[in-house]
Amino acid sequence: MTTDHSIENTRIPEYDVDPLFIERWSPRSFTDKEIPKQVLHSVLEAAKWAPSASNWQPWRFIIAQTKADREKFHSFIFDSNRAWCEQAPVLILFISKKTMPDGRPNPFHQMDTGAAWASIAFQAKMLGLATHGMGGFDREKAREVLEVPDEYEINHIAAIGYQGAAEALPEQFREREKPSSRNPLSEIVFEGEFGREVEGI
Template sequence: MTTLSGLKQEVKENRKPEYDADPLFVNRWSPRSFSDKKVSEETLLGVLEAARWAPSAMNLQPWRFIVARTEENREKFQSFVMEGNQAWSKKAPVLILLVSEKERDGNEIGTHAFDTGAAWGFLSLQAAQKGLITHAMGGIYKDKAKEVLDIPDHFEVQALVALGYQGVMENLPENLQEREKPSDRRKVKESAFEGTFGKELV
């Protein structure tokens, strides 16, 4: 089992791993409170470098990352963020829109969303390793994002990721402060089955 000594205090209080896994996976969670500290270009590119090495069917690499770092670009991205997410995401120093190529040369890429999800996973773990936090949002107006950012029709918007350094909980609106803690997960045996759906693996 992952030793509790390898876990951050806030994680220790909310998560209890069942089996051995690197603490990096358990420690990563999705805070909403961002500090004012800027993310250097070298750090950002290192995070995107990790995402670059995600696996994909036939090595098609259908993911693209549209990055907003300047105040002007971040404000433009906020135009397609739903109101509930605007309250905290405005403070994130970096916003990254994940889009996936769903068709190439007239052929459908059936795994475009799956593969782009793998890239997001790599990105989030590399960010955590570098001391950053990430929070992925589905609460965006995808059609508006395509319009505002001139995204071609053969690409599909997947999610918007806020990236930066963690701030203090008190910076959040009161209703979000209660939620600013690592969430737990269901047990392995509730997700993994043996041979047929629903038959316990362990």
């Protein structure tokens, strides 16, 4: 007997929400189909408009869409991620400027860059693309290979492309190629102070 891991059976919202938020997930299987520049630029445009503390916009994106540039990325991505991400036609390194314009530390740079990443993920989904973020890579080597200045934090990498079939993945990833569920609101939302339940949730 097989288990149904479809979105309809795995991701059941507790309250009404746009289907975009339910249907976006992080597959590992990508085809090698190139992303048209106009489509990729639309995805990046969405990130440009992400919320930003005091409009400092600390995010920066280094994209790899040529074979030579992707191979640079492959040099610092751990083998466990390279095994599936090498097929993706575009890789993006997310970095963020750690200081405000006056030179003081910016405590919001990673949060803002996370908002930009979410914008990319959702806009990509709207345009028929899949995305998968990964933290498994050598950050110091990435800084060296891509010549990232010290004032920028290296956050994560995302693979982006058109979704492929689970059967195209190395065997160890095939069982994991399915949408994941989420914790209930009652576990993540509190009323007034940490740990206090919200009535009705």
